[in-house]
Amino acid sequence: MESRFFSAARRLITYFKLLEVVPERDESRLLWSRIERDVRRKKRNRKIMAWSWSAAAAVAVAVLCFSLPRNERQSTESGLMAELVVPMGEHMSLELADGSSLRLNSGTRVIYPRSFDNSPEREIYVDGEIFIDVQPDAEHPFIVRTAGFEVEVLGTAFNVNAYSEDSHAEVTLVRGAVRITDRAERVMQLEPDQQAVLNDGGLSEKRSVDARKYVSWTDGVMIFEGEALENVMDRLERYYGVNIIREDSIQISITGSLDLNDSLAEVLERISVIAPIRVSRNEDGYHVYSR
Amino acid sequence: MDNSLDMSVIGTEDSALWRRIVDGDIDALGVLYDRYYPSLLNYGLKFIADREFVKDAVHDLFVRVGGNRSLKKDVVVSSYLFRSLKNILLNQIQRKRPGQLEAFAFNLPDDDNIFDTLFKSDDKDRELAIALKSALAQLSENQKQALYLRYVGGFSHREIAAMLDMNEQSSMNLVHRAFSKLRKLMGDEKFFLIVCLFLRTF
Numbered sequence: 001m002e003s004r005f006f007s008a009a010r011r012l013i014t015y016f017k018l019l020e021v022v023p024e025r026d027e028s029r030l031l032w033s034r035i036e037r038d039v040r041r042k043k044r045n046r047k048i049m050a051w052s053w054s055a056a057a058a059v060a061v062a063v064l065c066f067s068l069p070r071n072e073r074q075s076t077e078s079g080l081m082a083e084l085v086v087p088m089g090e091h092m093s094l095e096l097a098d099g100s101s102l103r104l105n106s107g108t109r110v111i112y113p114r115s116f117d118n119s120p121e122r123e124i125y126v127d128g129e130i131f132i133d134v135q136p137d138a139e140h141p142f143i144v145r146t147a148g149f150e151v152e153v154l155g156t157a158f159n160v161n162a163y164s165e166d167s168h169a170e171v172t173l174v175r176g177a178v179r180i181t182d183r184a185e186r187v188m189q190l191e192p193d194q195q196a197v198l199n200d201g202g203l204s205e206k207r208s209v210d211a212r213k214y215v216s217w218t219d220g221v222m223i224f225e226g227e228a229l230e231n232v233m234d235r236l237e238r239y240y241g242v243n244i245i246r247e248d249s250i251q252i253s254i255t256g257s258l259d260l261n262d263s264l265a266e267v268l269e270r271i272s273v274i275a276p277i278r279v280s281r282n283e284d285g286y287h288v289y290s291r
Numbered sequence: 292m293d294n295s296l297d298m299s300v301i302g303t304e305d306s307a308l309w310r311r312i313v314d315g316d317i318d319a320l321g322v323l324y325d326r327y328y329p330s331l332l333n334y335g336l337k338f339i340a341d342r343e344f345v346k347d348a349v350h351d352l353f354v355r356v357g358g359n360r361s362l363k364k365d366v367v368v369s370s371y372l373f374r375s376l377k378n379i380l381l382n383q384i385q386r387k388r389p390g391q392l393e394a395f396a397f398n399l400p401d402d403d404n405i406f407d408t409l410f411k412s413d414d415k416d417r418e419l420a421i422a423l424k425s426a427l428a429q430l431s432e433n434q435k436q437a438l439y440l441r442y443v444g445g446f447s448h449r450e451i452a453a454m455l456d457m458n459e460q461s462s463m464n465l466v467h468r469a470f471s472k473l474r475k476l477m478g479d480e481k482f483f484l485i486v487c488l489f490l491r492t493f
Contacts, residue, residue: 017326
């Protein structure tokens with residue numbers, strides 16, 4: 001019995017070996033010549049790409065947009081996708097599977113694949129504000145999708161500021177290159193220190209800005225240059241996750257920088273020194289009055 | 292490769308070859324291709340019985356390896372190639388033939404003519420071989436692959452472990468478990484001892 005088993009098993013292996021195909025020499029050569037041609041072609045293209053990448057070596061963008069439809073949550077429970085929601089008043093860092101790193105601002109929701117293997121594009125979904133440093137990979141474009149529009153990264157690092165409650169959205173490029181496609185399929189490409197303004201998911205304006213101001217939050221600093229006090233309060237509200245109730249309409253603009261490591265009370269105190277405002281606090285948040 | 296090839300790379304180990312490929316040596320890529328094309332083609336055919344489809348995937352695999360500037364330096368080369376090929380196949384099927392996605396699985400081929408030639412009707416091993424063959428078909432995907440890679444492909448446990456994304460011990464266990472399942476399926480109590488002997492012999 002034992003020797004019979006040996007014999008049958010060995011011969012069965014022989015059987016499976018016999019079923020293996022043996023490629024013809026010509027067939028094998030032909031395939032190799034295709035491979036060789038395409039590898040050389042790819043290396044040539046890479047030299048051109050390498051040049052344009054260095055021009056686009058670093059991207060930074062700020063984007064502001066709408067909420068993702070909530071029913072998309074379902075499809076993200078599949079295990080292939082992960083979701084991160086940053087609590088109000090907190091900030092987080094995240095590294096994606098491809099080595100790209102993100103800074104997430106307060107109240108931001110991001111949905112991202114656990115792995116980028118097997119997909120021609122690298123895509124993430126954002127509701128809120130992120131700064132992202134994208135790992136260069138010319139073959140796998142990096143796309144940030146928001147409910148209203150999408151941003152394709154042609155370089156390496158950018159900032160997306162896209163909170164659902166705002167109908168207003170911004171994409172600000174610090175370095176490199178990005179291409180924005182809006183809801184109506186209109187396309188805008190940005191150069192460094194340019195900002196795209198979107199309303200209700202539609203591109204409305206391209207303007208020149210000091211882009212560093214829009215990503216300074218990642219260093220714990222907010223820089224304003226002639227910014228409407230109203231907008232400053234919006235951003236502080238979001239960053240600290242606390243309500244700031246505007247009791248009076250205060251039409252002034254401010255210039256300066258704020259250290260976000262300070263408490264909100266300290267920050268408002270500092271603003272009240274340079275701006276004609278008065279601040280008080282009760283249980284529903286901070287109240288700002290003109291003085 | 293053509294005659295101008297630097298002959299020194301022919302007998303080179305995979306890992307040394309790989310280092311040259313990482314440095315952009317296209318001749319080294321050609322040697323690797325020659326070495327693995329037949330086994331990759333056969334492995335791919337176990338997932339999809341379409342030779343041109345598999346050849347396209349092998350093409351994509353080697354173009355990716357040869358044209359990739361940020362190739363990982365430390366890999367088990369054979370395993371890297373097999374796993375990548377499977378991923379590319381899966382990807383291509385998703386893209387081009389989504390209807391066949393559900394059928395995407397590792398299957399050992401069968402050919403009655405060849406079987407009957409090898410095991411004639413009066414062959415004393417024939418019944419046992421048929422029982423073994425049908426038992427094989429009932430193994431798990433990973434068990435089938437492990438047995439195939441080990442006994443038909445001739446790969447080491449280290450290579451198989453890396454191909455199937457498990458550690459070396461798990462790969463050995465997998466082969467053992469496959470055999471004990473075969474035993475159960477064949478309903479032969481004596482079989483277990485035989486299997487242990489068998490494992491040592493191969």
